Amino acid sequence: xxxxxxxxxxxxxxxxxxxxxxxxxxxxxxxxxxxxxxxxxxxxxxxxxxxxxxxxxxxxxxxxxxxxxxxxxxxxxxxxxxxxxxxxxxxxxxxxxxxxxxxxxxxxxxxxxxxxxxxxxxxxxxxxxxxxxxxxxxxxxxxxxxxxxxxxxxxxxxxxxxxxxxxxxxxxxxxxxxxxxxxxxxxxxxxxxxxxxxxxxxxxxxxxxxxxxxxxxxxxxxxxxxxxxxxxxxxxxxxxxxxxxxxxxxxxxxxxxxxxxxxxxxxxxxxxxxxxxxxxxxxxxxxxxxxxxxxxxxxxxxxxxxxxxxxxxxxxxxxxxxxxxxxxxxxxxxxxxxxxxxxxxxxxxxxxxxxxxxxxxxxxxxxxxxxxxxxxxxxxxxxxxxxxxxxxxxxxxxxxxxxxxxxxx
Amino acid sequence: xxxxxxxxxxxxxxxxxxxxxxxxxxxxxxxxxxxxxxxxxxxxxxxxxxxxxxxxxxxxxxxxxxxxxxxxxxxxxxxxxxxxxxxxxxxxxxxxxxxxxxxxxxxxxxxxxxxxxxxxxxxxxxxxxxxxxxxxxxxxxxxxxxxxxxxxxxxxxxxxxxxxxxxxxxxxxxxxxxxxxxxxxxxxxxxxxxxxxxxxxxxxxxxxxxxxxxxxxxxxxxxxxxxxxxxxxxxxxxxxxxxxxxxxxxxxxxxxxxxxxxxxxxxxxxxxxxxxxxxxxxxxxxxxxxxxxxxxxxxxxxxxxxxxxxxxxxxxxxxxxxxxxxxxxxxxxxxxxxxxxxxxxxxxxxxxxxxxxxxxxxxxxxxxxxxxxxxxxxxxxxxxxxxxxxxxxxxxxxxxxxxxxx
Numbered sequence: 183x184x185x186x187x188x189x190x191x192x193x194x195x196x197x198x199x200x201x202x203x204x205x206x207x208x209x210x211x212x213x214x215x216x217x218x219x220x221x222x223x224x225x226x227x228x229x230x231x232x233x234x235x236x237x238x239x240x241x242x243x244x245x246x247x248x249x250x251x252x253x254x255x256x257x258x259x260x261x262x263x264x265x266x267x268x269x270x271x272x273x274x275x276x277x278x279x280x281x282x283x284x285x286x287x288x289x290x291x292x293x294x295x296x297x298x299x300x301x302x303x304x305x306x307x308x309x310x311x312x313x314x315x316x317x318x319x320x321x322x323x324x325x326x327x328x329x330x331x332x333x334x335x336x337x338x339x340x341x342x343x344x345x346x347x348x349x350x351x352x353x354x355x356x357x358x359x360x361x362x363x364x365x366x367x368x369x370x371x372x373x374x375x376x377x378x379x380x381x382x383x384x385x386x387x388x389x390x391x392x393x394x395x396x397x398x399x400x401x402x403x404x405x406x407x408x409x410x411x412x413x414x415x416x417x418x419x420x421x422x423x424x425x426x427x428x429x430x431x432x433x434x435x436x437x438x439x440x441x442x443x444x445x446x447x448x449x450x451x452x453x454x455x456x457x458x459x460x461x462x463x464x465x466x467x468x469x470x471x472x473x474x475x476x477x478x479x480x481x482x483x484x485x486x487x488x489x490x491x492x493x494x495x496x497x498x499x500x501x502x503x504x505x506x507x508x509x510x511x512x513x514x515x516x517x518x519x520x521x522x523x524x525x526x527x528x529x530x531x532x533x534x535x536x537x538x539x540x541x542x543x544x545x546x547x548x549x550x551x552x553x554x555x556x557x558x559x560x561x562x563x564x565x566x567x568x569x570x571x572x573x574x575x576x577x578x579x580x581x582x583x584x585x586x587x588x589x590x591x
Numbered sequence: 592x593x594x595x596x597x598x599x600x601x602x603x604x605x606x607x608x609x610x611x612x613x614x615x616x617x618x619x620x621x622x623x624x625x626x627x628x629x630x631x632x633x634x635x636x637x638x639x640x641x642x643x644x645x646x647x648x649x650x651x652x653x654x655x656x657x658x659x660x661x662x663x664x665x666x667x668x669x670x671x672x673x674x675x676x677x678x679x680x681x682x683x684x685x686x687x688x689x690x691x692x693x694x695x696x697x698x699x700x701x702x703x704x705x706x707x708x709x710x711x712x713x714x715x716x717x718x719x720x721x722x723x724x725x726x727x728x729x730x731x732x733x734x735x736x737x738x739x740x741x742x743x744x745x746x747x748x749x750x751x752x753x754x755x756x757x758x759x760x761x762x763x764x765x766x767x768x769x770x771x772x773x774x775x776x777x778x779x780x781x782x783x784x785x786x787x788x789x790x791x792x793x794x795x796x797x798x799x800x801x802x803x804x805x806x807x808x809x810x811x812x813x814x815x816x817x818x819x820x821x822x823x824x825x826x827x828x829x830x831x832x833x834x835x836x837x838x839x840x841x842x843x844x845x846x847x848x849x850x851x852x853x854x855x856x857x858x859x860x861x862x863x864x865x866x867x868x869x870x871x872x873x874x875x876x877x878x879x880x881x882x883x884x885x886x887x888x889x890x891x892x893x894x895x896x897x898x899x900x901x902x903x904x905x906x907x908x909x910x911x912x913x914x915x916x917x918x919x920x921x922x923x924x925x926x927x928x929x930x931x932x933x934x935x936x937x938x939x940x941x942x943x944x945x946x947x948x949x950x951x952x953x954x955x956x957x958x959x960x961x962x963x964x965x966x967x968x969x970x971x972x973x974x975x976x977x978x979x980x981x982x983x984x985x986x987x988x989x990x991x992x993x994x995x996x997x
Binding site: 185187188203207211225229230231232233234243244246247312313315316317318319321322323324325326327328329330331332333334335336337338339340343344345346347348349350352355356357359360361362363364366367368369370371373374377378379380381382383384386387388389390391392393394395396397398399400401402403404405406407408409410411412424425432433434436439440441442475479483515516519522523524525526527528529530531532533534535537538539540542543545546557558559560561562563564565566567568569 | 603607611626629630631632633634635641649650652653700718719721722723724725726727728729730732733734735736737738739740741742743744745746749750751752753754755756757758761762763766767768769770771773774775776777778780782784786787788789790791793794795797798799800801802803804805806807808809810812813814815816818819821822823824827828829830831838839840841845846847849851906909910911912913914915916917918919920921922923925926927928930931933934942945946948949951952953954955956957
C-alpha cells in the first residue's frame, strides 16, 4: 500500500462554499476527511454545473471540485441528538474545519472552547469572511464580498467598466489555501507537543497579498493603484504587452518583461512570415531593439520621456496585430515559446483539457461513479515523490453515514 | 530552509515558513538578481524623487521579511559547492528557477537527495520538471492567461484583458507549495525520509479554476466570461456609489452586492424601495430574467450615496455587501482590519517604517510573527558562512577574493 503524507489524520469538516477546498487539499494528501452534511446536503451540492448522468445532490460539478477524496456523513445539527453525535465524531478526530457564521458552531455545542475541553490536542480551523474577531466578524459574506473587501477587485478590469471579480470563487479558495497551511502548521505542532489550537482565517485578509504592489504603493507613496484594463501599469499602450486576437482565439504577449528573448526575436519571426513590414529597418530597428525592461523602468520613473513615441509605437502595434491575427493561437504559443518569447495562450477550458503538456504528463484523473459511469477530472496542484497525491471521487451524500457512526461505538 | 527562489511564488512560500519560526536563508546574487529588488514601488525622498538601490523595493521587501540574505555566485563551480554545503545543513530547499537554470546550478533533486536524504526539496517549475513544455517561460503574468483566468474573468464585451495583477503568484502557488512541503515534513517526522515536492505552476493554478475545466470534461460545456454575475445569485455585481475625493487617485467608489436568496431580497427592497418592490423581482428566477434592469435600478440608488453608508445599511440587514476597497482602505480606513492587526509595521534601515502583510492564518498558540524587516542585499553572508555552514575565516576570505561570495 502506498504511503500517504497525512495517513492516520482524521478531520471532521463542517463546510459549504468557503472552507471545502481546505479539506479537499488535506484529503487528497491522505487525511481521512469526513464531511458532516445537513439532510439534503449544503448549498454547494445544489450549485450548477450539473452532470447529467447522476441526480441531485450528487451531480454538482462545483461541489465535486471542492470535495474530492472525502467521506460524507449526514447529521442534522438542528437536533440535540445530532449535535451530540457530531461532538462524539469530533472527539474521535485530530482536527475540525468549519466555515459557518461566527458563533454558529458554538450555539450547537460544537465551538472550539466546548470541544477542546474533551480533547486538548484538537486543531480547530475556522474559515469565515472576516475572521472570528473585530467589528465586522458577524458581517454577511459571499465570495464577491471578499474579493471586494480584500482589495483585488479594485485592480481588475477596465476603468470604463465596474471593477471585475476574478472567476472561480477566488476569495473562498484563497481562504481555504491559507487555512490549509494553518491546519498543517497546527497539526505538526499538535503531533509534536500534544497541544491543539484554534486557527482563525479571514477571507478578506487571505486576499491581501494578492493586491500585488498596491499595498506598498500606498504605504510608500500615498498612491492608490487602480484598474488599468488591458493597459500596462504605466497606463499607456505598449506594443508586445497584453492580449492579441489570433486566428482562432487569443494569446497574451509579455515580450517587454525581463525574461526570455527580446523584441528583435519577435520581429525576426514576423520577417520569416513576410510580415515584419518596416519594423526590421530604421528607424524601427533601433527602437525595437530598445523595447525592453530597462526602457519600461525608465517610463515608470519618467512617463513624459515617452511623449514622442506614440506614433511609432502605433506602427509597431499594427504590424504585431496583423501578424498574430494570421496564426492559430496554440501555434503562436508553442512556437513563440520555442523562440523564448514570453507568450501565453489565453486558454479556454477546452484548451486546458487538450493542453499538450498536461496530457503528456498524464495530469488528469478519472472518477468512477459505478455502472460504467466514469468522468475525467483535473489533477492535483502538486506532485510528491514519496507520498503521492491521490484524488478520490467526491462522496455521494451520506455515503458513509452508517459506517462512520457505527465506528464510534 | 535554503530559499533559492525569486520573484513572487517562491519567496512568499519561504516567508510563510519564516513567519512560523523557520530560519530562511534567501540565496541571492547580482548575476541573477531578483527582478523584484529592482522593481516598484520605492519610497520617495523629501524632494519627491524616488529612492533607488537594491533594498528599496516594497515589492521585494514584502515577500522576504525576516529572512537572511546570502550573496552567492552560483555560476561558479565553487559557488555550487557552497550551495551544497548549505543544503546539507538545511531541512528544506525551495526554488522556482526554470529547470534549465536548476540544472546549470547543479541543484537537481537526485543530486540534492544524495547530499541530504532528509531534505524536503520543493521545485516550482512553470510547466513541470518534465514534458514537452518543460522549458516554456513564464511567471504570473503569463500563467494568468495560460491557466484560463483571463478567458474566464471579466466582461465579455471587453475581451480578455486579464485580472490586473499576476494573481496566481501571491496566494495560490506559494500557498499550495507550503501545504505540500508541510505534508512532506510530516512524512519525514514519521520516517526520517525527505522527498521531492514538485509544484508545476500551471497544474497548481488550473486546480483553482477546476469547476470550468471539470465542467468541460464532464459535460462538454465551455464556460465563458460572465462579468460580475453569478449562476446562483442575483443581483450579483459591483454598483457605483458617490465619488470620494479623499480616496486618492481612486475617486470612483463601488460596492458589491450579492443576493443569496429571496428573503435577503426583501431586505434590499425595504432598504432601497422604489422600483425594487416590483413583484417580478421577488424570486431568483425573476431577478435573473430581468437582471440588467435590476442592476440599473440598484445602481441608480447607490450612485449618490457614500459606499460605506450603502455597505453599513445593507450589512445591518444581513445582506452580503462590501466596498470595493483599495489599498488606502485596507491599510488606513478599514476599522476591522486595523483592529485585527493584520498589517505589520517594521523598521527597515533604508525604507524606514514600512507596512508588511501579516500571516492570514491566525494561530492561537503558535502565532506567526514577522520579527524583522526584509534583509539588505547580502547582509547575512558572513553569518550564514560561519554559523550555518561552518566555514573558517580564511576560507571565506578566499571565496570572497574569487568572487564566489560577496
